[in-house]
Amino acid sequence: MASSSMEVDNVLSEQKVLPPKPKFEPLKPHEMPGAAVQFRKVSVPPHRYTPLKKVWMDIYTPVFEQMKIDIRMNLKGRKVELKTRHDTPDISNLQKCADFVHAFMLGFDVIDAIAILRLDELYVESFEIKDVKTLRGDHLSRAIGRLSGKGGKTKFTIENASKTRIVIADTKIHILGSFANIKIARDSLCYLIMGSPAGKVYSKLRAVTSRMAERF
Amino acid sequence: MANTNDAGVEALRRLQQIDPPSLLAPNPSVSETARSASQYLFTTLRPFSPKSPLDELLVDGYDAEQIWHQIDLQSQPLLSTLRRRLNQFVKNPEEIAQFKVPLDVGKKLEKKKRVELEEEESDDFDEELDDDDDDFEGVEKKKAKGGSEGEDDFEEEDDEDEEGSEDEDDEEDEKEKVKGGGIEDKFLKIDELTEYLEKEEDNYEKGEERDEADEDSEEDDELEKAGEFEMDDEDDDDDDEEDEEAEDMGNVRYEDFFGGKNEKGSKRKDQLLEVSGDEDDMESTKQKKRTASTYEKQREKIQSKIVLMEKANIEPKTWTMQGEVTASKRPINSAFEVDLDFEHNVRPTPVITEEVTASIEEMIQKKIVEGLFNDVQRAPKLPSKAPREVKQLDDNKSGQGLADLYEQEYVQKTDPTSAPLSFKDELKNEASTLFKKICLKLDALSHFNFAPKPVIEDMSFQTNVPALAMEEIAPVAVSDAAMLAPEEVFDGKGDVKEEAELTQAERKRRRANKKRKFKAEAVNKLEKKARLEKKADNAISCQVDG
Numbered sequence: 001m002a003s004s005s006m007e008v009d010n011v012l013s014e015q016k017v018l019p020p021k022p023k024f025e026p027l028k029p030h031e032m033p034g035a036a037v038q039f040r041k042v043s044v045p046p047h048r049y050t051p052l053k054k055v056w057m058d059i060y061t062p063v064f065e066q067m068k069i070d071i072r073m074n075l076k077g078r079k080v081e082l083k084t085r086h087d088t089p090d091i092s093n094l095q096k097c098a099d100f101v102h103a104f105m106l107g108f109d110v111i112d113a114i115a116i117l118r119l120d121e122l123y124v125e126s127f128e129i130k131d132v133k134t135l136r137g138d139h140l141s142r143a144i145g146r147l148s149g150k151g152g153k154t155k156f157t158i159e160n161a162s163k164t165r166i167v168i169a170d171t172k173i174h175i176l177g178s179f180a181n182i183k184i185a186r187d188s189l190c191y192l193i194m195g196s197p198a199g200k201v202y203s204k205l206r207a208v209t210s211r212m213a214e215r216f
Numbered sequence: 217m218a219n220t221n222d223a224g225v226e227a228l229r230r231l232q233q234i235d236p237p238s239l240l241a242p243n244p245s246v247s248e249t250a251r252s253a254s255q256y257l258f259t260t261l262r263p264f265s266p267k268s269p270l271d272e273l274l275v276d277g278y279d280a281e282q283i284w285h286q287i288d289l290q291s292q293p294l295l296s297t298l299r300r301r302l303n304q305f306v307k308n309p310e311e312i313a314q315f316k317v318p319l320d321v322g323k324k325l326e327k328k329k330r331v332e333l334e335e336e337e338s339d340d341f342d343e344e345l346d347d348d349d350d351d352f353e354g355v356e357k358k359k360a361k362g363g364s365e366g367e368d369d370f371e372e373e374d375d376e377d378e379e380g381s382e383d384e385d386d387e388e389d390e391k392e393k394v395k396g397g398g399i400e401d402k403f404l405k406i407d408e409l410t411e412y413l414e415k416e417e418d419n420y421e422k423g424e425e426r427d428e429a430d431e432d433s434e435e436d437d438e439l440e441k442a443g444e445f446e447m448d449d450e451d452d453d454d455d456d457e458e459d460e461e462a463e464d465m466g467n468v469r470y471e472d473f474f475g476g477k478n479e480k481g482s483k484r485k486d487q488l489l490e491v492s493g494d495e496d497d498m499e500s501t502k503q504k505k506r507t508a509s510t511y512e513k514q515r516e517k518i519q520s521k522i523v524l525m526e527k528a529n530i531e532p533k534t535w536t537m538q539g540e541v542t543a544s545k546r547p548i549n550s551a552f553e554v555d556l557d558f559e560h561n562v563r564p565t566p567v568i569t570e571e572v573t574a575s576i577e578e579m580i581q582k583k584i585v586e587g588l589f590n591d592v593q594r595a596p597k598l599p600s601k602a603p604r605e606v607k608q609l610d611d612n613k614s615g616q617g618l619a620d621l622y623e624q625e626y627v628q629k630t631d632p633t634s635a636p637l638s639f640k641d642e643l644k645n646e647a648s649t650l651f652k653k654i655c656l657k658l659d660a661l662s663h664f665n666f667a668p669k670p671v672i673e674d675m676s677f678q679t680n681v682p683a684l685a686m687e688e689i690a691p692v693a694v695s696d697a698a699m700l701a702p703e704e705v706f707d708g709k710g711d712v713k714e715e716a717e718l719t720q721a722e723r724k725r726r727r728a729n730k731k732r733k734f735k736a737e738a739v740n741k742l743e744k745k746a747r748l749e750k751k752a753d754n755a756i757s758c759q760v761d762g
Binding site for chain 2: 109111112113114115118119122149152153154156157159160161163164165176177178197199202203205206209210213
């Protein structure tokens with residue numbers, strides 16, 4: 001089509017000269033139609049209140065300075081509120097910051113959650129033990145124990161092997177990482193929930209990670 | 217001779233009259249009579265024992281033992297010949313009947329005396345001998361011959377006397393009977409053989425005494441008789457004369473034994489005639505046999521063979537020729553008799569002899585001396601692809617944040633030169649810190665202006681120090697046992713279990729860990745080797761270039 005148009009143009013070169021194509025820059029959030037300023041509100045669960053108070057500055061600084069998003073804590077409502085500024089470069093920043101704060105609320109460390117701000121493709125996956133297998137009472141407790149391992153070493157092993165971060169909150173499990181890594185971690189955790197001994201899971205992990213490493 | 221004979225007889229008579237119990241006590245008169253009696257006996261027996269060295273029994277001044285030995289010398293060969301003759305007679309009882317000699321009265325008497333003496337003088341002679349003699353008496357009586365223990369001479373005499381009669385008898389016998397035994401035919405007759413053997417024995421025993429002329433004459437006579445046996449009705453006399461004339465010991469011919477070859481058939485015919493006694497049939501068969509040509513003979517032979525073969529073909533074959541034969545189709549244990557040939561798949565076991573063991577030991581010693589042990593060496597695995605760096609799972613909380621982790625990963629992807637910090641790098645770091653320490657010390661020793669590096673104090677807490685440190689005047693013993701708790705002293709990891717306490721899964725886990733470590737070490741070794749080789753190659757190449 002372009003060539004034909006060009007030919008047409010060439011043919012009709014004496015007659016007309018079209019203007020160049022316009023280049024539009026991306027819209028800033030406050031220029032976008034709809035609300036000029038956008039908000040996000042992340043509620044703080046009670047068990048994260050004190051840790052939030054401790055690491056507030058670690059959260060505030062990158063959000064405000066690097067992401068250029070306004071952030072404040074609503075003490076009464078126990079919420080963290082985020083707002084775009086006029087010089088916020090990208091609308092996705094707001095979402096990223098919201099995700100970052102949300103990840104912290106789920107239980108992840110700031111240094112781990114910061115990765116969300118820095119990398120695009122990191123996600124948090126959450127699921128429950130009962131989604132994998134219905135366990136009750138002692139079995140459930142044992143499953144949780146299996147997941148963590150002695151002193152948390154099983155969890156750490158999975159984290160290190162799959163380059164993810166895992167939070168086991170009672171019956172809820174949250175995994176932070178890239179898509180493929182989440183899958184690896186999720187599979188390992190599912191095996192553990194379903195009753196595999198840790199050694200078996202380790203061997204599987206080993207195989208998978210070595211394969212992954214080979215690829216690169 | 218007569219006087220001595222009478223004396224001897226008298227002595228014997230006296231001995232007979234003595235009571236046996238009185239013989240037990242030594243009595244000089246009895247011994248005298250005994251000696252004279254034995255002397256008499258000896259001299260009477262002397263002619264029958266040609267080989268004995270003594271002419272008479274030497275009695276004067278001789279011991280009983282010596283006298284006995286002399287008697288023994290004479291009697292032993294006689295006994296052996298007697299036994300032989302007896303065995304011959306046992307085998308061929310007919311021969312006994314042939315010896316028909318009228319008994320002489322004198323001989324009879326002598327025999328009786330000798331028999332009595334034998335019965336009395338039981339000390340000197342075995343009972344067996346007596347029995348034999350008794351038996352022999354019976355035989356002798358049959359034969360109607362005089363004599364005492366085991367004498368051949370009387371037999372010889374009789375033989376000589378009877379030769380003529382024997383020959384006549386044999387001739388008659390020859391005519392009357394043709395023995396149907398398989399061995400005998402017109403060539404071989406056992407009677408003649410035995411006669412011949414006996415004659416030869418006698419000749420041999422007499423030996424040098426005989427004149428050669430006599431022997432020759434005897435042989436001539438024998439040969440004549442041999443010829444006579446076969447010549448029956450036909451005109452043999454001419455042949456005999458011819459044979460005798462042509463005869464030397466070397467040129468013995470067929471005709472000597474069996475007459476002319478022309479008469480061979482006729483002789484056979486005659487014999488057949490005698491056997492069957494039916495002249496008509498014999499004549500007809502005689503004619504047929506005369507007209508049978510060689511061709512017909514051959515044909516008859518072949519036909520008989522054909523008949524046999526056809527018979528064999530019709531009959532069922534033997535089991536060995538029947539192809540596949542099971543055990544039920546052949547007779548029991550018949551496989552033992554047949555030499556079966558089949559292939560052995562297994563090599564026969566070697567027979568271990570001393571030589572074999574010696575050779576093996578020699579080889580072993582040689583190998584020990586040379587140090588040439590054929591140890592099985594693991595074949596080096598060919599590296600098909602680069603050895604995978606086995607990632608060891610770290611079960612500690614990772615120090616880096618997730619962001620740093622991904623950052624590292626990104627950097628690794630984009631910039632391949634920046635290698636990740638691995639275990640080796642940690643070792644390198646450790647090594648470098650140690651080296652720095654050493655360098656510091658050396659610098660302190662060697663530099664004039666030395667500025668020591670600031671020491672980074674690493675504080676560690678020892679919580680198990682006793683609260684009070686009382687100064688003791690004389691510390692008896694100092695030990696660190698009180699300082700550290702057992703769990704601090706213990707440098708194991710986790711829950712340590714005994715070998716026996718481990719479960720199967722734990723054992724497997726241990727083994728798997730071991731294997732992993734071993735593999736990692738192997739990988740490291742290979743890499744080291746590769747690096748060393750590279751360095752060596754480089755060095756060599758440098759040298760070469762340089």
